[in-house]
């Protein structure tokens with residue numbers, strides 16, 4: 666059965682609570698923009714395109730209740746800072762006259778984009794490739810199908826010999842909990858590793874290609890994605906492996922000239938000092954928890970979006986793509 670991260674019910678938005686996966690599949694009902702914003706902040710729903718879709722539906726909920734839409738916009742925009750899809754979706758919602766229809770359009774367009782990304786990306790994947798991916802850029806992170814994991818899905822439909830290497834993605838474990846779960850659900854052969862094993866596997870010739878998603882792509886192709894992505898891109902270059910980013914054009918932000926303009930979310934220290942109530946670090950320790958990093962365009966072999974593939978992305982090529 667298809668994985669449904671969001672279910673629109675007219676008077677409410679039901680979100681598959683990703684905090685509880687893979688152990689439980691429970692939907693959380695949101696009735697207002699404030700509730701949706703809280704769900705985004707709490708990681709009930711996460712992944713750049715899924716956050717954008719959720720915010721659009723949150724806006725539509727308040728519109729339906731004739732609540733103040735400036736307040737709805739402000740609270741949703743304040744939920745998480747890095748994924749540009751959130752702001753892109755809210756701007757579309759603000760400009761629309763029929764808010765429910767516009768939210769549904771954003772949702773269905775995202776699904777269509779993912780399927781196109783899958784087709785364009787699959788053309789880049791060698792037969793039988795061992796594909797390393799990071800974080801979760803699958804159905805759970807979008808309206809369905811996924812971006813980087815969508816490329817895996819589309820490729821697997823025609824080539825059953827590919828395999829996935831999922832990095833666990835410390836500290837929030839989106840790889841271990843979510844990407845691994847999606848692969849198990851669909852019978853896609855997947856091996857889970859801890860993040861610090863990536864270089865070793867590459868050096869042993871056990872990886873053919875790396876593909877990841879994006880939270881925000883700057884005008885010059887610099888790409889913000891889950892913390893640790895930059896490390897993988899450096900490793901891929903060291904081992905002469907192709908490193909691809911897969912993302913819809915709603916993840917591009919021409920207003921950010923380069924990666925230094927992208928705001929990186931800093932998340933709570935507890936995500937680093939422990940997990941789900943277990944604590945392994947001493948009280949009083951100082952912690953950093955940036956949730957994203959920026960991979961410079963020069964380390965990216967290509968960006969796959971619904972319009973096609975930009976090889977060796979730079980300012981000119983990104984501009985041409987978005988024109």
Ligand code: MRU
Pocket residue numbers: 711712713714748799800801802803806807811812813839877878879880890891892956
């Ligand atoms: O903190 P998260 O889980 O929202 O981070 C998600 C990612 O970094 C994904 O790779 C990105 O949003 C692309 S999802 C298609």
